[in-house]
Amino acid sequence: MQLTNRSKKTDKTALTLAEKTYLPGIAAGLGITLKHFFSKKVTIRYPEQKRYLGPIFRGHHILKRDEEGRERCTACGLCAVACPAEAISMIAGERVKGEENLYREEKYAAAYEINMLRCIFCGLCEEACPKEAVYLRHDKFVPVFTSRDQVIYGKDQLVEDMNNRYERDAWTKEEMTKLWEKQQKVITQ
Amino acid sequence: MDIKPELFKVTIDGIEVEVSPGTSILQAARKIGTEVAPPAMCYYKPLEKSGGKCRACLVKVAQGSTNDPRPMPKLVASCITPVQNGMVVENFTNEQVVDTRKGIVEFLLINHPLDCPVCDQAGECHLQDFAFENGNGVQRFEEERRTFEKEDIGPYIQLQMNRCILCYRCVFTADQITDGRVHGVMNRGDHAEISTYIHKTIDNDFSGNVIDVCPVGALTDKTFRFKNRVWFTKPMEAHRDCDKCCGKVHLWYKGDEIIRVTGRKNQWGEVEDFICNTCRFEMKKTSDWIVTGPVNISRHSVISANKYAANTIKKPEFALDYAAEHYKKINDSRPYNKNLDEIKASEDYKTLMEQNENYLNKSQN
Numbered sequence: 001m002q003l004t005n006r007s008k009k010t011d012k013t014a015l016t017l018a019e020k021t022y023l024p025g026i027a028a029g030l031g032i033t034l035k036h037f038f039s040k041k042v043t044i045r046y047p048e049q050k051r052y053l054g055p056i057f058r059g060h061h062i063l064k065r066d067e068e069g070r071e072r073c074t075a076c077g078l079c080a081v082a083c084p085a086e087a088i089s090m091i092a093g094e095r096v097k098g099e100e101n102l103y104r105e106e107k108y109a110a111a112y113e114i115n116m117l118r119c120i121f122c123g124l125c126e127e128a129c130p131k132e133a134v135y136l137r138h139d140k141f142v143p144v145f146t147s148r149d150q151v152i153y154g155k156d157q158l159v160e161d162m163n164n165r166y167e168r169d170a171w172t173k174e175e176m177t178k179l180w181e182k183q184q185k186v187i188t189q
Numbered sequence: 190m191d192i193k194p195e196l197f198k199v200t201i202d203g204i205e206v207e208v209s210p211g212t213s214i215l216q217a218a219r220k221i222g223t224e225v226a227p228p229a230m231c232y233y234k235p236l237e238k239s240g241g242k243c244r245a246c247l248v249k250v251a252q253g254s255t256n257d258p259r260p261m262p263k264l265v266a267s268c269i270t271p272v273q274n275g276m277v278v279e280n281f282t283n284e285q286v287v288d289t290r291k292g293i294v295e296f297l298l299i300n301h302p303l304d305c306p307v308c309d310q311a312g313e314c315h316l317q318d319f320a321f322e323n324g325n326g327v328q329r330f331e332e333e334r335r336t337f338e339k340e341d342i343g344p345y346i347q348l349q350m351n352r353c354i355l356c357y358r359c360v361f362t363a364d365q366i367t368d369g370r371v372h373g374v375m376n377r378g379d380h381a382e383i384s385t386y387i388h389k390t391i392d393n394d395f396s397g398n399v400i401d402v403c404p405v406g407a408l409t410d411k412t413f414r415f416k417n418r419v420w421f422t423k424p425m426e427a428h429r430d431c432d433k434c435c436g437k438v439h440l441w442y443k444g445d446e447i448i449r450v451t452g453r454k455n456q457w458g459e460v461e462d463f464i465c466n467t468c469r470f471e472m473k474k475t476s477d478w479i480v481t482g483p484v485n486i487s488r489h490s491v492i493s494a495n496k497y498a499a500n501t502i503k504k505p506e507f508a509l510d511y512a513a514e515h516y517k518k519i520n521d522s523r524p525y526n527k528n529l530d531e532i533k534a535s536e537d538y539k540t541l542m543e544q545n546e547n548y549l550n551k552s553q554n
Contacts, residue, residue: 074306074307075415076305076306076307076311076418077417077418077420077421078306080421081418081420081421081491081494081495086495092415092416092417093415094414094415105304105306105307106307107306107307107415130305130306131306
């Protein structure tokens with residue numbers, strides 16, 4: 001008795017001589033395997049290769065410098081007070097004479113620490129910053145750690161390297177939508 | 190025959206209040222409460238003759254008095270205008286006042302450097318509050334701001350003339366609280382600046398009070414300079430026996446360390462008991478003080494950000510009410526919840542004890 005019409009009827013006709021040898025079947029199967037040798041791979045070799053995560057991905061924190069290489073952060077503490085995970089702490093220092101090429105303002109962050117175990121990468125510090133100093137990189141993850149003393153990131157890991165400056169493809173929402181549109185065009189072409 | 194003091198009836202923003210003659214409109218409004226009190230940048234109640242300079246407290250007088258009900262032609266500075274009987278004042282309800290205040294904010298900020306991220310006053314700055322509450326958040330001023338040369342006025346007080354709004358509070362403080370003023374407003378007009386005459390240092394037992402009265406960050410504590418932001422510190426009420434002043438202060442803690450001592454400010458940001466420099470600058474150990482408890486700080490102040498107290502956590506009242514309405518209470522008392530004597534008298538207990546004894550006897554044999 002047939003209950004549904006979804007079941008498929010098995011082909012119960014006897015096999016031909018060619019089918020009995022299984023050789024055509026094997027050849028067809030190997031053909032499919034061979035085809036995939038030459039087709040484009042869907043996987044990438046992470047971590048050597050990385051996928052593009054978009055211009056607004058929130059990854060590794062960075063303390064930006066300005067065009068002249070001076071640190072932008074003035075240790076105002078707004079990122080720390082905005083941080084819902086209370087991951088940021090800092091100590092302010094006063095700029096002395098001769099340090100004008102190092103720090104932009106008269107006050108600077110003598111120490112700036114982010115506890116990456118606490119950080120939830122929400123980006124509120126970036127939003128709170130009045131000096132456009134702290135950003136979450138779109139191109140770099142915070143790496144996996146193996147011991148607890150590796151998770152508190154100091155200024156040595158956070159401040160931007162002038163030889164390898166961080167550039168983001170889009171900084172604002174408008175720029176981002178434009179970029180997406182451009183990328184969409186490239187994909188459709 | 191007892192003489193009843195005559196009281197004036199004043200209506201401010203539709204709220205009637207009775208005050209004694211000679212009271213200013215601002216004081217009458219403050220008597221009603223924070224919701225109608227006009228903002229004040231230069232007026233400081235404990236200081237005589239203060240007020241009338243910043244124009245932040247401008248109000249509209251819609252009716253002069255019962256005898257002369259004509260409105261006043263221009264907006265008046267409420268801090269220096271005495272009340273009349275039957276006066277009707279419009280403050281936040283008048284569109285002209287609200288609009289003018291936006292202009293006042295813009296004027297006060299014309300030469301203000303807006304370096305709040307650097308300034309130590311940020312978080313307890315009256316200009317910040319005033320601009321946030323009354324301004325419209327944009328500035329049309331494009332020209333270069335007026336700047337002054339840095340001046341050193343002593344080891345305790347940091348002068349940042351660029352931030353000054355020329356409220357004269359510190360001048361009145363030096364005149365009325367200390368015995369001898371060495372600083373004042375020099376030059377005129379756009380060049381007016383707070384300065385000591387030919388680079389003197391301000392050195393007086395009560396000179397530190399100019400820090401407390403300064404509504405902006407023009408005069409700040411040098412011992413607190415860049416130590417920490419206000420909202421990361423914890424204010425505590427404390428006092429000590431001081432032969433010069435009342436010794437009642439607020440201690441600002443960072444961890445276990447006192448990083449700043451200030452006078453106690455009331456809800457209008459005014460210090461009533463001025464403190465001496467010894468208390469302010471030299472007593473930076475907890476052992477110097479008798480700490481009585483934490484300072485009560487408004488929940489909306491940035492100083493209470495990231496600090497949690499039991500009284501700020503609300504119970505989910507709606508959920509509890511809903512649960513009480515919709516769920517029957519069950520009797521979860523257990524029948525064996527008896528006292529020890531009753532348990533010992535029970536058959537179960539006796540049989541158990543017998544079994545135990547039998548077991549012990551067996552093992553001994």
